[in-house]
Amino acid sequence: MSELLDRHRAVMPNWMPVYYGDDALEIVSGSGRRVTAADGRTYLDFFGGVLTTMIGYDVAEISDAVRRQIGTGVAHTSTLYLIRQQVELAEKIARLSGIPDARVFFTNSGTEANESALLMATNVRRSNQILAIKNSYHGRTFGTMAITGHRTWSSSSLSPFTVNWLASADRLRGRMARLSDADLIEAAVDDLREVLATVTAGDVAALIAEPIQGVGGFVAGPDGLLGAYRKVLGEHGILLIADEVQTGWGRTGDHFWGYQAHDVVPDLITFAKGIGNGFALGGVVGSATVMNAVPAISFSTFGGNPISAAAGNAVLDYVLDHDLQGNARRVGTILLDGLRALDHAIVGQVRGRGLMIGIEFVRPGTTEPDPGATLRVFDLCRAGGLLVGKGGLHGNVLRIGPPLTLTEEEAREGLTVLADAIAVADGESVF
Ligand SMILES: Cc1ncc(COP(=O)(O)O)c(C=O)c1O
Numbered sequence: 254m255s256e257l258l259d260r261h262r263a264v265m266p267n268w269m270p271v272y273y274g275d276d277a278l279e280i281v282s283g284s285g286r287r288v289t290a291a292d293g294r295t296y297l298d299f300f301g302g303v304l305t306t307m308i309g310y311d312v313a314e315i316s317d318a319v320r321r322q323i324g325t326g327v328a329h330t331s332t333l334y335l336i337r338q339q340v341e342l343a344e345k346i347a348r349l350s351g352i353p354d355a356r357v358f359f360t361n362s363g364t365e366a367n368e369s370a371l372l373m374a375t376n377v378r379r380s381n382q383i384l385a386i387k388n389s390y391h392g393r394t395f396g397t398m399a400i401t402g403h404r405t406w407s408s409s410s411l412s413p414f415t416v417n418w419l420a421s422a423d424r425l426r427g428r429m430a431r432l433s434d435a436d437l438i439e440a441a442v443d444d445l446r447e448v449l450a451t452v453t454a455g456d457v458a459a460l461i462a463e464p465i466q467g468v469g470g471f472v473a474g475p476d477g478l479l480g481a482y483r484k485v486l487g488e489h490g491i492l493l494i495a496d497e498v499q500t501g502w503g504r505t506g507d508h509f510w511g512y513q514a515h516d517v518v519p520d521l522i523t524f525a526k527g528i529g530n531g532f533a534l535g536g537v538v539g540s541a542t543v544m545n546a547v548p549a550i551s552f553s554t555f556g557g558n559p560i561s562a563a564a565g566n567a568v569l570d571y572v573l574d575h576d577l578q579g580n581a582r583r584v585g586t587i588l589l590d591g592l593r594a595l596d597h598a599i600v601g602q603v604r605g606r607g608l609m610i611g612i613e614f615v616r617p618g619t620t621e622p623d624p625g626a627t628l629r630v631f632d633l634c635r636a637g638g639l640l641v642g643k644g645g646l647h648g649n650v651l652r653i654g655p656p657l658t659l660t661e662e663e664a665r666e667g668l669t670v671l672a673d674a675i676a677v678a679d680g681e682s683v684f
Pocket residue numbers: 303361362363364365367390391392393463467468496497498499525526535
């Protein structure tokens with residue numbers, strides 16, 4: 254065990270997990286899609302600090318933009334003064350959002366972005382009733398935990414909202430398993446109608462949904478599901494909030510936003526993680542009517558400050574100038590096809606889109622989750638020089654979310670490590 258891990262454990266709370274147990278990694282430098290750890294080993298990074306290092310490490314365009322801002326001597330002014338970088342970034346996000354007459358509010362995190370969206374939705378609708386999806390993750394405050402449908406991440410039942418739940422679209426087990434896309438959408442819409450008719454009290458403020466559930470193990474409903482929900486929501490004036498904290502900026506390859514697979518435009522979109530490529534930046538974008546509904550002064554001291562906004566502009570320009578959405582689609586297809594071609598009894602499902610790919614591990618011949626095999630593959634990947642993530646309701650999903658700049662060669666290199674790791678774990682599994 255490293256001396257730093259000892260010190261970490263002595264001073265940090267024990268509910269904040271660190272990967273690799275006693276063999277925890279300290280990343281000390283990075284370049285492109287690779288990081289070097291304190292032990293001198295270099296790893297190909299397929300997780301990007303939880304889908305956050307979206308462009309990669311040591312990217313000149315981003316570092317230069319941040320250095321230029323630091324060079325002015327101004328790291329912070331507060332939003333009491335005009336911030337040119339922030340206005341520019343808001344203009345770009347408003348334009349890209351697909352929402353007419355959009356306004357943008359910047360925050361420091363995805364949690365705070367969702368809190369803000371909920372603040373607006375509950376105010377404009379004068380209701381504290383929220384619909385959320387099981388197996389979701391939306392953050393770590395009381396409000397966002399209340400709408401998080403994942404026991405592992407819910408450490409308090411205190412809630413400012415009355416929350417009612419819709420089923421997740423898990424196709425491997427549970428009530429939606431093995432339904433065709435059309436049947437699933439029909440069942441989900443019936444479920445929504447039933448929830449609205451039976452357990453809500455009058456007007457519901459909003460439904461919040463991740464187009465692809467991130468922490469939940471990259472579970473997603475069929476294309477069109479959010480649009481189908483929206484038709485019913487529209488009958489009641491209920492708003493739709495898309496949590497794009499993981500799915501935004503082209504990561505899914507086919508679309509710039511995850512919601513675009515669903516034939517719908519949400520009322521509010523929340524974002525964070527990738528847009529700062531590591532600098533703390535999040536926010537919410539929505540129509541002026543909804544965004545302006547907050548009936549008191551509100552501001553975020555650090556949200557969209559000159560440094561993070563400079564980073565955000567550089568990141569967004571990079572994504573668009575280099576067509577990283579197209580790259581996510583191309584390179585993601587190599588990964589998805591390669592993983593789907595593997596034939597191992599412990600692999601229950603390979604799913605995903607673009608550079609957001611999940612591999613779910615099960616006991617051979619069943620759909621019973623196998624977190625042990627997942628951990629084994631996860632550790633073997635690290636031994637083979639590849640960093641990946643874990644997640645899913647049962648801790649049995651390997652999560653792959655590399656920087657969107659991943660090259661085809663790097664995708665094939667990572668695929669080889671993954672294939673070897675899965676083959677070893679499969680060989681060890683007891684039938
Ligand atoms: C979909 C989604 N929403 C919200 C959050 C919360 O973001 P943050 O950790 O920046 O508060 C996360 C974090 O993983 C997330 O994946």
